[in-house]
Amino acid sequence: MQRVKTVNKAVVMRAVGTALMWLVGIILLVCSVFPFLWVVISSFKPLAEIQSITFHFFPKQWTAENYANLFAGNSVYFPRGVSFVRSLGMTFLVSVIALVLSLAVNSLAAYAFARLEFPGKKLLWAMYAVNMFVPSIATLIPCYYVVSKLNMLNNLLVLILPGVTYVWSIFFYRQYYLGMPRSLEEAALMDGCSRFGIYVRIFLPMSVTPFIIMGMSVFQGFWNSYIWPSMTVHGNANLYQVNQLIAYFRNSQGTAWDMLLASTVITCIPLVVILMLMQKYIMQGIKITGIK
Amino acid sequence: MTQSKVRDTDVIAEAPQTEAAQAPRKKRKYKKGEAITAYVCLLPSFVLMMLFITVPLIISAYFSLFDVNYYLGNVFVWFDNYHKILAGSISAEFYRSILVGVEYIAIIVPLQLVLSFLIANLIVKINPKFSAVIKVCIYLPCLISGIVVGAIFSFLYNYDGGLFNSVLQMFGLSKVNWTGEPGWAVFSVCIAAVWNGLGYTTLIMLGGLHDIPSDYYEAAKLDGANWWQQTVYITLPCLKNIGMYLLISLVVSSFQLYEIALVIVGSGAMHATEGPIYYLYYQFNYSKNMGEVYAASLVVAVVLTALSSVIFRLTSSEKSLD
Numbered sequence: 001m002q003r004v005k006t007v008n009k010a011v012v013m014r015a016v017g018t019a020l021m022w023l024v025g026i027i028l029l030v031c032s033v034f035p036f037l038w039v040v041i042s043s044f045k046p047l048a049e050i051q052s053i054t055f056h057f058f059p060k061q062w063t064a065e066n067y068a069n070l071f072a073g074n075s076v077y078f079p080r081g082v083s084f085v086r087s088l089g090m091t092f093l094v095s096v097i098a099l100v101l102s103l104a105v106n107s108l109a110a111y112a113f114a115r116l117e118f119p120g121k122k123l124l125w126a127m128y129a130v131n132m133f134v135p136s137i138a139t140l141i142p143c144y145y146v147v148s149k150l151n152m153l154n155n156l157l158v159l160i161l162p163g164v165t166y167v168w169s170i171f172f173y174r175q176y177y178l179g180m181p182r183s184l185e186e187a188a189l190m191d192g193c194s195r196f197g198i199y200v201r202i203f204l205p206m207s208v209t210p211f212i213i214m215g216m217s218v219f220q221g222f223w224n225s226y227i228w229p230s231m232t233v234h235g236n237a238n239l240y241q242v243n244q245l246i247a248y249f250r251n252s253q254g255t256a257w258d259m260l261l262a263s264t265v266i267t268c269i270p271l272v273v274i275l276m277l278m279q280k281y282i283m284q285g286i287k288i289t290g291i292k
Numbered sequence: 293m294t295q296s297k298v299r300d301t302d303v304i305a306e307a308p309q310t311e312a313a314q315a316p317r318k319k320r321k322y323k324k325g326e327a328i329t330a331y332v333c334l335l336p337s338f339v340l341m342m343l344f345i346t347v348p349l350i351i352s353a354y355f356s357l358f359d360v361n362y363y364l365g366n367v368f369v370w371f372d373n374y375h376k377i378l379a380g381s382i383s384a385e386f387y388r389s390i391l392v393g394v395e396y397i398a399i400i401v402p403l404q405l406v407l408s409f410l411i412a413n414l415i416v417k418i419n420p421k422f423s424a425v426i427k428v429c430i431y432l433p434c435l436i437s438g439i440v441v442g443a444i445f446s447f448l449y450n451y452d453g454g455l456f457n458s459v460l461q462m463f464g465l466s467k468v469n470w471t472g473e474p475g476w477a478v479f480s481v482c483i484a485a486v487w488n489g490l491g492y493t494t495l496i497m498l499g500g501l502h503d504i505p506s507d508y509y510e511a512a513k514l515d516g517a518n519w520w521q522q523t524v525y526i527t528l529p530c531l532k533n534i535g536m537y538l539l540i541s542l543v544v545s546s547f548q549l550y551e552i553a554l555v556i557v558g559s560g561a562m563h564a565t566e567g568p569i570y571y572l573y574y575q576f577n578y579s580k581n582m583g584e585v586y587a588a589s590l591v592v593a594v595v596l597t598a599l600s601s602v603i604f605r606l607t608s609s610e611k612s613l614d
Contacts, residue, residue: 138593142348224437
């Protein structure tokens with residue numbers, strides 16, 4: 001009799017524990033997703049309802065006018081000459097070009113460090129390593145000086161080039177290349193393939209996984225950039241980045257809630273799509289950076 | 293961390309030499325074509341790195357010794373700029389911004405580390421399908437920029453009709469000026485920052501938990517250890533390296549918190565949320581002497597590097613680097 005009782009107690013305890021875990025898990029889900037959801041729902045309210053003091057979860061009348069106004073640039077809050085569509089497109093263009101350049105430039109360097117022998121290799125490697133540990137804040141403002149001397153202010157290049165060399169990614173690719181078997185390239189060398197040809201024909205096709213893992217964070221970095229563009233391209237309405245625009249909608253003069261909410265939702269969409277498509281790689285990438 | 297890397301490079305550099313030692317001696321020379329290919333491969337990344345990291349660093353070190361004046365030209369002033377920042381006319385503002393950065397560290401780092409540890413422990417134990425959903429959802433906020441996080445939270449914090457105040461009113465409590473009162477403003481910004489970064493820390497922590505061999509726990513259970521004892525004697529020691537990595541990166545990132553505070557609070561709340569980056573950016577826009585700004589950015593960079601290296605030393609005093 002006694003035994004049955006303790007068994008029951010253990011079963012009950014376990015059930016309570018599981019229920020509690022589920023409860024906490026659900027609270028977690030709500031906490032992480034709800035702010036998004038709330039912003040998405042609110043973005044379909046008319047401006048008067050967004051600003052109203054009384055609280056309604058769902059809009060009294062659903063409307064897409066915020067989005068229509070955002071895309072049409074139909075708000076006094078827009079900076080002069082800036083259009084949302086163009087700034088969205090420009091941000092995308094910058095992110096994609098920077099992504100491609102970053103993959104090419106950094107993986108080439110990684111290939112040289114992983115597979116080629118040349119005088120001064122150790123010294124160069126040390127130089128790269130030192131640059132890796134320079135905090136970005138130290139170079140932010142002097143970098144402005146450099147680009148202004150190079151006459152690159154308010155130019156597309158200024159958004160792209162300074163972020164291309166990313167020493168962490170060189171380390172990452174190099175580590176990956178070091179783990180690749182040498183037999184394939186030895187065979188290719190026998191057949192008279194050049195060292196560069198080996199990079200193009202063997203290493204590039206085999207770097208899909210590290211490229212996806214690293215590429216996503218590079219794309220995200222450029223898509224989300226704010227400080228650097230706001231320093232360097234604020235004089236050129238054509239180059240306005242999306243985050244600059246969002247920050248502009250809430251400034252010291254006031255807040256354009258309708259524009260702020262709608263632009264926030266649109267800006268999140270590409271990132272959410274990437275997360276949904278690339279879940280597996282993102283988790284893998286996090287594991288690798290964590291081990292580092 | 294660095295040690296293992298150095299060792300790594302040594303191995304790589306030595307490998308061809310040992311091969312060469314077996315082969316006739318002449319082969320030890322570098323092949324000309326290979327070296328040229330290597331330099332060409334390194335050229336783009338090297339040029340860009342020099343141009344946008346190394347040269348700016350040298351420039352800022354150089355100009356920090358000058359009174360940089362657009363109209364009157366540059367005057368060499370030795371360490372006067374540093375003196376002004378650390379002990380002179382503009383030191384009060386500078387120290388205030390550093391203090392704000394330290395406040396961010398003091399709130400965000402412990403909160404985020406403890407929360408992510410607990411959540412990671414939860415995810416390990418829970419039903420795998422549900423945990424997969426949780427993983428994706430808590431990572432969602434990590435994708436978006438500080439500006440967007442700021443936009444979302446400033447909507448939640450809004451004084452009239454914002455979600456938080458509406459909930460407070462529902463329970464009959466009085467409204468809180470989340471973004472206007474200095475005390476609340478720092479707290480509000482930190483909550484948004486934790487929301488933004490929690491998923492990343494949790495998933496890294498989770499990776500660490502998965503790497504702990506399960507026999508440890510089985511042995512402990514046989515000895516009758518409860519959950520608390522298992523956590524203190526097995527889980528925490530095994531997470532030491534990952535914990536250190538997270539600690540350093542969190543300290544560095546919280547100290548540099550800028551975009552979230554900019555959108556949520558802006559220049560309000562009696563400057564309570566204006567951290568070092570805010571200070572630098574403000575000085576960059578309004579300072580008459582850029583030399584001071586270069587000096588300040590170098591000081592901030594040194595503080596950052598020092599902070600992370602001190603933490604690195606403290607936590608790796610024993611042989612935690614394996």
